[in-house]
Amino acid sequence: MASEYLKWKYRDVHPEQTVELTPRQRRANWWYYHKWHVLLGVGLLALGVYLGARVLGIGQVLPDYQVAYVASAALPEDTAAALENALAELGTDCNGDGQVVVRLNQYVTGGGSGEEAVYAYAGSTKLMADLNACDSYFFLLEDPEAFQEAYHILRRLDGSLPEETEQDYESCYLSWSECQALRALPLGEYTEEVLNQKIHGDSQERLASLFVARRGFWTERTCSYSEECDALWTVITEGSEQ
Structure with missing residues (x-):
């Protein structure tokens, strides 16, 4: 009796018919359920391409020469940029990319306490x-x-390597003022802001108290383009007493 009653009760009810989606609707439906997977995959692919390009140096301007500046205070941006450009005029295109690039790496290692000590440690x-x-x-x-x-x-x-126990450190560096080629570099003036005040100065005067030196290698491992670097060292120290 119950089944007959149910048949009678639902006599006008018809099963839902399968709706045929258009190609556009099928694509929209697929994107709705899979968009986060696609976006995640694209993000990972982009990250892989970026890291690969960084490792291979693709799309980057690679320096021909690198200079490490080590002091208790950073150089003004104007002075650093002028020094890079002036040294580039004395160098050669070591990596064959059509331009001469000098990179000044600033390492501020001095500092007292608090925030200064943190920056010094990072440097x-x-x-x-x-x-x-x-x-x-x-x-x-x-x-x-x-x-x-x-x-x-x-x-x-003189190009030789000192012994580890040697204390004659003066034989390893020259003062900026001793190097005629460095003193002659057209570095112009700089402007920097200190305690909300703009300070102007001469870049050559800012560098005059510094000393120049070059890296020694005790193993077969060397800097990139070491022969070209040796040649540039000869140029910037020409005429000084070594």
């Missing part, structure tokens, strides 16, 4: 990474004796 860490990777060949130093005593990485001015 020292980046400097160690530079030294381990043999990135910088040239060094622009505020305190070359302390630097050589700490890292023992500089070559003598």
